[in-house]
Amino acid sequence: MSRGPPLMLVLTCALAGILVGCDDMSDQPKYETYEDAPGFPQAQAARQPPAGTVARGALERERAKRHPPEVTQALLSRGQERYEIFCAPCHGLAGDADGMIVQRGFPAPPSYHTARLRSVSDRHIFNVISDGYGVMFPYGNRIAVRDRWSIVAYVRALQRARQMSATATVVPEAKEPGG
Ligand code: HEC
Numbered sequence: 448m449s450r451g452p453p454l455m456l457v458l459t460c461a462l463a464g465i466l467v468g469c470d471d472m473s474d475q476p477k478y479e480t481y482e483d484a485p486g487f488p489q490a491q492a493a494r495q496p497p498a499g500t501v502a503r504g505a506l507e508r509e510r511a512k513r514h515p516p517e518v519t520q521a522l523l524s525r526g527q528e529r530y531e532i533f534c535a536p537c538h539g540l541a542g543d544a545d546g547m548i549v550q551r552g553f554p555a556p557p558s559y560h561t562a563r564l565r566s567v568s569d570r571h572i573f574n575v576i577s578d579g580y581g582v583m584f585p586y587g588n589r590i591a592v593r594d595r596w597s598i599v600a601y602v603r604a605l606q607r608a609r610q611m612s613a614t615a616t617v618v619p620e621a622k623e624p625g626g
Contacts, residue, residue, distance in 0.1 A: 511596075516593060526602075529594050533586060533589070533590060534602075537556055542606070542609075565610070569599050573596065576595045
């Protein structure tokens with residue numbers, strides 16, 4: 448009847464566990480990324496990427512920036528959804544610059560329904576989203592390239608819808624022939 452050895456084993460393992468647990472795991476014999484590393488070129492642990500290195504996905508993103516996608520109903524729906532998340536809080540649901548953040552005191556953007564913003568290029572709106580404009584923050588790191596184009600298409604749709612309703616109200620009533 449010997450239950451000793453298993454108990455000893457359990458205790459030994461537990462003690463070993465505690466000792467290992469006390470080690471500082473962040474302090475290991477390794478180089479941090481930009482640590483001095485004598486013996487390496489530039490005496491730094493981080494390697495220089497070979498000349499001509501391109502970050503993964505970068506070429507694709509650059510291509511997508513240059514070539515706007517075809518405007519389809521699906522793209523417009525996506526644009527509306529993204530617009531209402533990222534832009535409407537300031538620019539308002541219809542682009543009149545009356546969003547909640549503006550009502551609470553953020554500087555008011557111009558309405559999209561001004562002659563100047565109706566005449567700017569799609570690329571300008573894309574760049575404003577990507578890089579920001581004046582006091583407006585850049586959204587390039589938060590909105591994917593294709594989604595930025597979808598928002599541009601939706602802003603265009605808002606502008607056109609307003610213009611069409613404006614023209615509809617100034618159409619003179621049709622006269623009765625001979626009346
Ligand atoms: C936090 C508020 C805010 C949000 C969110 C915001 N904007 Fe703006 N936007 C502004 C302000 C303020 C200006 C005016 C900036 C200035 O003239 O200094 C502006 C200006 C603009 C302009 C006009 C640029 C010009 O040529 O005058 C466009 C177009 C625009 N925003 C599009 C967008 C789109 C699209 C989104 C969503 C992706 C967006 N904005 C999100 C505040 C915002």
